Amino acid sequence: MGYIKWTFWITFWVLVASFFHYTLPQHDVARITDTYEKRIDFGENSLFWASADTGNAVTSVNRDVFFIQTRLSNDNVMVYRNEDTGWGWPPYFKFDTTNLQAEASDLKSVAETPQWVVIKHYGWRNEFMSIFPNAVSVRAVDDPNVRMIPWLNITF
Amino acid sequence: MFALARLVVVGFFVLTIVYICLSLYSRSVRRDKLETEWREGGTEGANIEEFVQKGLEEYDGSLRRKLILGVYVIPIGIVSFIIYATNFM
Structure with a gap:
């Protein structure tokens, strides 16, 4: 009987922790290699996609989504999506998706002459479900070894 | 704009x-404090109901009660700041 209670509480806290890990912002240092747009049909993973740009129709089952392709400073690749969160959840109130795409495009670079950026994002990359983290902002930095203190995560 | x-x-x-909950709680705390003050004495011989009533009327007009309206102001401030920080900074 004790095992059930213990299992329940562990599961509960794992869910709470993973919810916060998904929703709170994280920072990655990366080199943007490409930006593109792709039409996505939302299927089983539709929970992990945000909404259409605010002001556009919300009822479509597929739409074009911006992506930002990067190579991280630890040499793995990472692909971010770039979508409005608008007035909905999570409460990032992100409206400037198209502007962000323009900024990201401007910061593209090649391996020989890297332009490092810090990408603030939330969400997970899961290849099995084809879900991508949502980039919230990009900021150019000179040195890939910048030290970042996650103030919001700490206070929250 | 429907989402907004x-x-x-x-x-x-x-x-x-x-x-509403915060107002009721604040008022009941004020009432308890007034009753305790009356019980400790030195309240010019008024009886407890009149003393508490007068104290509550003073409280109704006080700044402390108006500050509870901050419950509306603070989330709007936070959301506005998030919008500015995410989109314009």
């Missing part, structure tokens, strides 16, 4: 509930 309207309506509803 929805957020405003839900937010107003939730914040109103918080405001």
Whole structure:
């Protein structure tokens, strides 16, 4: 009987922790290699996609989504999506998706002459479900070894 | 803009509930403090109901009660700051 209670509480806290890990912002240092747009049909993973740009129709089952392709400073690749969160959840109130795409495009670079950026994002990359983290902002930095203190995560 | 309207309506509803609960709680704390003050004496011989009533009327007009309206102001401030920080910084 004790095992059930213990299992329940562990599961509960794992869910709470993973919810916060998904929703709170994280920072990655990366080199943007490409930006593109792709039409996505939302299927089983539709929970992990945000909404259409605010002001556009919300009822479509597929739409074009911006992506930002990067190579991280630890040499793995990472692909971010770039979508409005608008007035909905999570409460990032992100409206400037198209502007962000323009900024990201401007910061593209090649391996020989890297332009490092810090990408603030939330969400997970899961290849099995084809879900991508949502980039919230990009900021150019000179040195890939910048030290970042996650103030919001700490206070929250 | 429908999503904004929805957020405003839900937010107003939730914040109103918080405001009402906070007001009632604050008033009951004030009432308890007035009763304790009367019991400790030195309140010019008034009886307890009149003393508490007068104290509550003073409280009703006080700044402390008006500050509870901050329950509406603070979330709007936070959301505005997030919008500025995410989109314009």
